[in-house]
Amino acid sequence: MASSSSSSWCVFLVVFLGLVAAGLGQDQDRDEEPGLVMNFYKDSCPQAEDIITEQVKLLYKRHKNTAFSWLRNIFHDCAVQSCDASLLLDTTRRTLSEKETDRSFGLRNFRYLDTIKEAVERECPEVVSCADILVLSARDGIVALGGPYIPLKTGRRDGRKSRSDVVEQYLPDHNESISSVLDKFGAMGIDTPGVVALLGAHSVGRTHCVKLVQRLYPEVDPALNPDHVPHMLKKCPDSIPDPKAVQYVRNDRGTPMKLDNNYYRNILDSKGLLLVDHQLAHDPLTRPFVKKMAKNQDYFFKEFGRAITILSENNPLTGSKGEIRKQCNVANKHH
Numbered sequence: 049m050a051s052s053s054s055s056s057w058c059v060f061l062v063v064f065l066g067l068v069a070a071g072l073g074q075d076q077d078r079d080e081e082p083g084l085v086m087n088f089y090k091d092s093c094p095q096a097e098d099i100i101t102e103q104v105k106l107l108y109k110r111h112k113n114t115a116f117s118w119l120r121n122i123f124h125d126c127a128v129q130s131c132d133a134s135l136l137l138d139t140t141r142r143t144l145s146e147k148e149t150d151r152s153f154g155l156r157n158f159r160y161l162d163t164i165k166e167a168v169e170r171e172c173p174e175v176v177s178c179a180d181i182l183v184l185s186a187r188d189g190i191v192a193l194g195g196p197y198i199p200l201k202t203g204r205r206d207g208r209k210s211r212s213d214v215v216e217q218y219l220p221d222h223n224e225s226i227s228s229v230l231d232k233f234g235a236m237g238i239d240t241p242g243v244v245a246l247l248g249a250h251s252v253g254r255t256h257c258v259k260l261v262q263r264l265y266p267e268v269d270p271a272l273n274p275d276h277v278p279h280m281l282k283k284c285p286d287s288i289p290d291p292k293a294v295q296y297v298r299n300d301r302g303t304p305m306k307l308d309n310n311y312y313r314n315i316l317d318s319k320g321l322l323l324v325d326h327q328l329a330h331d332p333l334t335r336p337f338v339k340k341m342a343k344n345q346d347y348f349f350k351e352f353g354r355a356i357t358i359l360s361e362n363n364p365l366t367g368s369k370g371e372i373r374k375q376c377n378v379a380n381k382h383h
Contacts, residue, residue: 083366084201088180093172097202100181103164104188112305116253117157118189119307121182122360123249124152127236128218130363132207133179136161136376144212151215153258153291158377161185165376178376179204183360190356193252195307196349200360205370208379222259222322226331229324236362242355244337247328248348251311252304254296255321257284263323271326273318280321297321312342 089096107114125135128146136158139145147155161178164185168176180202187200220229233243260280263269265287268277283297298304299321300311314320315329316338328334341348371380 084203084361084364086199086201088202089172089176093168093175095171096168096176096180097184099168099171100164100184101188103167104185104192107160107163108189108192111157111160113253114157114160115189115192117155117160118185119193119249119252120155121161122186122356123246124155124219125179125182126359126362127232128211128215130207130211130365131179131183131204131360132365132370133177133182133204133373133376134207134209134211136178136182137207137210137379138377139210143210146210146212146215149212149215151219151221153256161376169374174372174374176372177204177206177370178373179206179364179370181376186356186360190307193305193307196353198353198356200357203364203366205365205367206373206376206379207365207370208381220324222324223262224324226324226327226334230333237358238355240333241337241351242358244328244334244341245348245351246355246359247324248309248311248341248352249307250299250320250322250325251309252299252307254298254304256291257286257289257295257297258291260284260297260321261287261289263321271318276319309341309345309348312338312348316342 087097104114104118121135122131124146125131125133128134135146135152135155137143137145137147139148146152147158161181164181165176165178168181183200183204184202187198191197218232220232230240230243233246238246261284263272264277264280264284268281272280279301280297284295286295289295300306300314302314303310311325312329315325318326318329320326320329329338337351341351373380
């Protein structure tokens, strides 16, 4: 009898301790902030991603250059401390907008993000964050440009303040050394092939003359392919271009509207417009990956998708952090 009693007590103790442990686990789960997940809005706004995709397609049909903007937005927002749509906030009496900084020169089409937000708000008011809209519009913009479909997680919330004071610290400049560019991306967890792939975004869009005249004046950079120089000089005839004038050179004259690996062939042929493009093709750290991507577009797309995914998940606000803005250009407390 004593043996039976003690074994019953042991069973009871094991079950009891198991229940306690399970309870503690639940408490811990409750305390942890939920992270990003696939299809975050499947219950709260099932149509959200379809609406965003449809709006991106409609806007791209009307204004082809929106796709370049969607792609550039994810880089300019997510690389600066957090993927929280701080880029979209307007200047206030106290704080300069990130959009107004020198590093954001040429960014545009923000009003079309407002168009997407309005369409989502009609379906699900104050549910879908501007940060997620910014990321998903980039995903769909990449597809519109002929790039790969990259499944991206959602569940970001919007920041309440501009990060204009640290933009220079986090965003690489086109005149910086490759090692500096690699360091800045590396801090986000993006490795060397990922950085080489991300810069492949220079395959599309255009570069304003303001950004590249130092390679043409007072003397032409001897590293430039001489066959490419007359076109650049024609497009940028002034050593001090008017920043308000629409003076630019297409990044890739062959397929200017297509995200492809032609960029890598161009920079290996010394036809990169920016100094960073030239360095990418000739620095021993990056040149092997440039050559591989020039030969293999599938490899470029694989690394590009991986890098965009890491970039999109850079330090997001989730759970109870941040807010869901009613308008993407204004924090709710100012609304």
